[in-house]
Amino acid sequence: MIARPDKETISAISTPIGVGAMGIVRVSGPQAISIGSRVLGKNLSKLEPRKALYGFVRDPETGNLIDEVVFIIYHAPSSYTGEDMLEIFTHGGLVAPREVLQVLLKNGVRLAERGEFARRGFLNNKMDLVKAQGIIDVVDARSQKALFTSVYRLKGEASETVVSLKKKLEQILVSLEATVDFPEEVDEEIKVVTELYRVAEEMELLLKGMETSRRLRQGLKVVIIGKTNVGKSSLYNALLQEERAIVTSIPGTTRDVLESQLEYQGYPILIYDTAGIRATSDEIETISISRTRQAVKGADMVLLVIDASIPLEEEDEEFFYDLKEKGGLIILNKIDLPEKIDRERILSYGFSLLETSARMGSGIDNILIKVVEMAFVSNLDLMLSEREANYLGEVLKHIRGAVENISTLDIVGHHLREGVTELRKILGEEPIINLTEEIFKNFCVGK
Amino acid sequence: MIDYPITIIGGGHAGIESALTSARLKVPTLLIAINLDTVGWTPCNPAIGGPGKAQLVKEIDALGGEMALLTDKTFTQIRMLNTSRGPAVRSLRSQIDRILYHREAKNALERTPQLSLIQGEVVDIARVKKGRKKPLFKVTLRDGRNYLTQAVVLATGTYLKGVGRISSYSYPSGRGMEPPANYLSNSLVKLGLKIRRFNTGTTPRIDGRTIDREEMSLQPGEAGLKFSPLTPPITREQLPSYLTYTTLETHQVVREHLHLTASRSTDMVKVGPRYCPSIEEKMVWFPEKERHPVFLEPEGFTTVEHYVQGMNISLPAEIQLKILRTVPGMNRVEIIRPGYAIDYDLLDSLQLQSQLMVKNIPGLFTAGQINGTTGYEEAACQGIITGINSALYVMGEEGFTLKRDEAYIGVLVDDLTTKGVEEPYRMLTSRVEYRLSLRQDNADLRLTPLGRKLGLVSDERYEQYVKKVREIEEIIAFLKGKRKRENSLYDYLKRPEVSIGESSYSPAGIKERDILTNSFPELRRYTSEALEEVNTRVKYEGYITRENKRMVDFREMENFLIPDLSEDLIIPGLSSLGASMLKSRKPKSIGEFLRMPGVSPQDGLVLLDKIRKVKAVSNKRL
Ligand SMILES: Nc1nc2c(ncn2[C@@H]2O[C@H](COP(=O)(O)OP(=O)(O)OP(=O)(O)O)[C@@H](O)[C@H]2O)c(=O)[nH]1
Numbered sequence A: 001m002i003a004r005p006d007k008e009t010i011s012a013i014s015t016p017i018g019v020g021a022m023g024i025v026r027v028s029g030p031q032a033i034s035i036g037s038r039v040l041g042k043n044l045s046k047l048e049p050r051k052a053l054y055g056f057v058r059d060p061e062t063g064n065l066i067d068e069v070v071f072i073i074y075h076a077p078s079s080y081t082g083e084d085m086l087e088i089f090t091h092g093g094l095v096a097p098r099e100v101l102q103v104l105l106k107n108g109v110r111l112a113e114r115g116e117f118a119r120r121g122f123l124n125n126k127m128d129l130v131k132a133q134g135i136i137d138v139v140d141a142r143s144q145k146a147l148f149t150s151v152y153r154l155k156g157e158a159s160e161t162v163v164s165l166k167k168k169l170e171q172i173l174v175s176l177e178a179t180v181d182f183p184e185e186v187d188e189e190i191k192v193v194t195e196l197y198r199v200a201e202e203m204e205l206l207l208k209g210m211e212t213s214r215r216l217r218q219g220l221k222v223v224i225i226g227k228t229n230v231g232k233s234s235l236y237n238a239l240l241q242e243e244r245a246i247v248t249s250i251p252g253t254t255r256d257v258l259e260s261q262l263e264y265q266g267y268p269i270l271i272y273d274t275a276g277i278r279a280t281s282d283e284i285e286t287i288s289i290s291r292t293r294q295a296v297k298g299a300d301m302v303l304l305v306i307d308a309s310i311p312l313e314e315e316d317e318e319f320f321y322d323l324k325e326k327g328g329l330i331i332l333n334k335i336d337l338p339e340k341i342d343r344e345r346i347l348s349y350g351f352s353l354l355e356t357s358a359r360m361g362s363g364i365d366n367i368l369i370k371v372v373e374m375a376f377v378s379n380l381d382l383m384l385s386e387r388e389a390n391y392l393g394e395v396l397k398h399i400r401g402a403v404e405n406i407s408t409l410d411i412v413g414h415h416l417r418e419g420v421t422e423l424r425k426i427l428g429e430e431p432i433i434n435l436t437e438e439i440f441k442n443f444c445v446g447k
Numbered sequence B: 001m002i003d004y005p006i007t008i009i010g011g012g013h014a015g016i017e018s019a020l021t022s023a024r025l026k027v028p029t030l031l032i033a034i035n036l037d038t039v040g041w042t043p044c045n046p047a048i049g050g051p052g053k054a055q056l057v058k059e060i061d062a063l064g065g066e067m068a069l070l071t072d073k074t075f076t077q078i079r080m081l082n083t084s085r086g087p088a089v090r091s092l093r094s095q096i097d098r099i100l101y102h103r104e105a106k107n108a109l110e111r112t113p114q115l116s117l118i119q120g121e122v123v124d125i126a127r128v129k130k131g132r133k134k135p136l137f138k139v140t141l142r143d144g145r146n147y148l149t150q151a152v153v154l155a156t157g158t159y160l161k162g163v164g165r166i167s168s169y170s171y172p173s174g175r176g177m178e179p180p181a182n183y184l185s186n187s188l189v190k191l192g193l194k195i196r197r198f199n200t201g202t203t204p205r206i207d208g209r210t211i212d213r214e215e216m217s218l219q220p221g222e223a224g225l226k227f228s229p230l231t232p233p234i235t236r237e238q239l240p241s242y243l244t245y246t247t248l249e250t251h252q253v254v255r256e257h258l259h260l261t262a263s264r265s266t267d268m269v270k271v272g273p274r275y276c277p278s279i280e281e282k283m284v285w286f287p288e289k290e291r292h293p294v295f296l297e298p299e300g301f302t303t304v305e306h307y308v309q310g311m312n313i314s315l316p317a318e319i320q321l322k323i324l325r326t327v328p329g330m331n332r333v334e335i336i337r338p339g340y341a342i343d344y345d346l347l348d349s350l351q352l353q354s355q356l357m358v359k360n361i362p363g364l365f366t367a368g369q370i371n372g373t374t375g376y377e378e379a380a381c382q383g384i385i386t387g388i389n390s391a392l393y394v395m396g397e398e399g400f401t402l403k404r405d406e407a408y409i410g411v412l413v414d415d416l417t418t419k420g421v422e423e424p425y426r427m428l429t430s431r432v433e434y435r436l437s438l439r440q441d442n443a444d445l446r447l448t449p450l451g452r453k454l455g456l457v458s459d460e461r462y463e464q465y466v467k468k469v470r471e472i473e474e475i476i477a478f479l480k481g482k483r484k485r486e487n488s489l490y491d492y493l494k495r496p497e498v499s500i501g502e503s504s505y506s507p508a509g510i511k512e513r514d515i516l517t518n519s520f521p522e523l524r525r526y527t528s529e530a531l532e533e534v535n536t537r538v539k540y541e542g543y544i545t546r547e548n549k550r551m552v553d554f555r556e557m558e559n560f561l562i563p564d565l566s567e568d569l570i571i572p573g574l575s576s577l578g579a580s581m582l583k584s585r586k587p588k589s590i591g592e593f594l595r596m597p598g599v600s601p602q603d604g605l606v607l608l609d610k611i612r613k614v615k616a617v618s619n620k621r622l
């Protein structure tokens, strides 16, 4: 007989994203302890349950540190879901909980469905219905309520895009199913293959839109860089309209990376001030520099500040590499002072230039306008929730899976069914397509 | 005095399997057929198998049924469809010799101990109680004979009040030109059963001497194929079929006479199978199609009659001839029997529980076309289920059900009994959620142990099964133990260009195949079935694991049984649709409840909660 493996292990962020000083990531299921052991780098089965423990989440593959966390182990059946569980308390904000979740997903957990923790708890006799329903706002997208919320959230072009993608995938699926169920009368194999390639391409485009959507959810990461004393911290303060960073005329004032959130016309932006970089042997500064490099690595774009009142130096030009790689703008600061900079030389690299006087607060709005234009430019105004983005990610995986197995129609069929199901979930539709109905509607299969 | 514990009405494919099965379980069984000379008849297309259906045939075989063996003995042609499309959709399809099939079927019935055959028309089934726990049925024949029985299996096919139609001419008819069973239908209404009506149709049969084969393309059979592992290798010569296409002229003639079609010129019910449209319907539903395929299929080794697949029709006979003659290769064709439409009574399958027993008439089972399906294979597989369950019922044992994650049969029965049918139901691979796991090639691995436990699987079949399982284990151990490049041979086999044997499935477009039996001759001592199974298991491992995970969730819901809740119980929080489904259809489990139309997941939770509370109360009482 076919082996019956255990239930899947699920995980989700249990705090609203970006709210609060702490994020909670929950994991539940038979592998909760073993996967938890992997990402926390210690054998959790040996540790005391129901006790707050301290640790580090790392990506087991790369060894990279993700977050410093507190976690609690629960053994079945004495947990909220009645299964083995792990609760990981991460740093708050937009990034940490999400990255911890990503590492878990990479290591074998599945993203929990809406209300799945509560449902499991309910099924395992852990709570009564009233309580469960309080927790399960929407158990399944089939319900009226979910239909409304998803339709409400997915508006305009975004929903059109998803709807049309779903239609195309469904059509391909129906052609495929008609072909395998009625091979003597229908042969749509070539159509299935060519259409699939087309949709795969479209999907990759949609992905770019998803990047926009990620930025909308998590904030665009903009990192201010430049050599010392050019006015980075002054610009940081000007952007935030608040004296957040220390400003002095001493080069090397800023030592650590500062992070702040701002919103410009509804677009969330995370802005980072960094330590200026110069050739040095100072130990503190060496650490500062490595932090700056780290921040640049995680940036969506950089603002390279250059002091316009002095000639361009090699130290300025060293940042051109970062600018090239991350994209962004050159900010010519201190334009209230007499200009000594060689603009031609900068322009010859093909960078965009904006002028400001951080001290006077002039030119600041232009920076924000330009940043938003560059980062959020997309004809897809996708306002996806984390969950929807994850579903779309799944859809993409299935489309890729289908393309990779293109010559084996039963596997292609499997991926298409799953892909269509994910899309239907986003749209709040009945998850299972009635294939029989569609085949008969679309194909003359009269033998 | 009970005459026979089990009585089966109908000698079609459902009746045959049901009778053989209950008799093999050693329960004396009576089979009543309206005409014993047409037992196991194939009144429509003389074909068995095809996608969805082949899987059913293999499952019937794995459970110890007869259809695969009968087909292997009598096919005139066999082919594998979907060969390059993956093992999960590969399907055998055969043409059979109609006369031979009937003879073999009748012979199988006659050879079986505990099974009696009689000919006669059943006119009445009545419940007789006489203070017994289990009710008895009195089955009365038109000639006055009657039989007292504990369980009745209705497998009457299209006989119930059948009306054959060629244009506006209509005549009472069972299959072919046989008499229908007209009284029985009324008797079923008296028993309180809900009756519905469907239609179907068939094509003309033509004289094979009047077709020009060179104008058509030849479709030959393939050597080396068979349905049952029990069948010894087959070497007999096969008959080809032929493919041609309708023309615009064909369509023109059909269109001119559309008003004469049976459904338009009479009051015939218009609930027919959409996957088998008549040529008239094709003109209406797919007007843009310029041609439709027409297959000419031989009806047997010893006859010139051919079936005209794709030409299902109920226009007047002379128009049928005119239409056929517009098709290339058929310009001088002669019709032997015209095509016709037929409408017939059937039962609403939602009245059944998952063992195909009528919910509120214990002991009454129904199988086959009477439940709204079409197709010999669909009928036969229900026969196995009623055969097993009627026997278990008589023996006072718990019933036998196959689930959606175990077999195509499980999907079919579940569809019938929880979703119901709106048109004649045909099996399709696309109806199956766990298609990658439920394949024709592993039907024996999935079901033979179950059949053995029931007592249906012979020693010979079981030994074959055990051998296959052992070989599979050995091959896997061998693959895991050998190294190739940096991997084990097992992992190496996962590459698309590598396959285990010469005939193994490999994706199209691969030029340089690496075949393991060439480089590892040790593997050659295993049967190709075992090698194939390993090939598929290794290559599909990730997918099958995934499906298995889904099955766990599915099972969880299936295993939450719903106890008998009192009739007038009001469950707060249940949607009105959910409440009405619960009341009218009496689902057995939460899983079944959730599959019913209109039932929401919340309904599932509400009901679970209720069940739990009811249980808690009754536990306290204990
Ligand atoms: N005239 C003028 N002075 C400015 C302007 N922006 C900054 N300054 C001055 O330049 C000096 C350095 O400013 P900071 O903002 O601390 O420069 P920084 O780049 O953060 O320096 P480090 O943190 O040391 O790398 C301060 O004395 C500022 O007042 C400007 O737009 N015009």
Ligand SMILES: [Mg+2]
Residues within 6 Å of the ligand: A232, A233, A234, A245, A246, A247, A253, A254, A274, A276
């Ligand atoms: Mg500074």
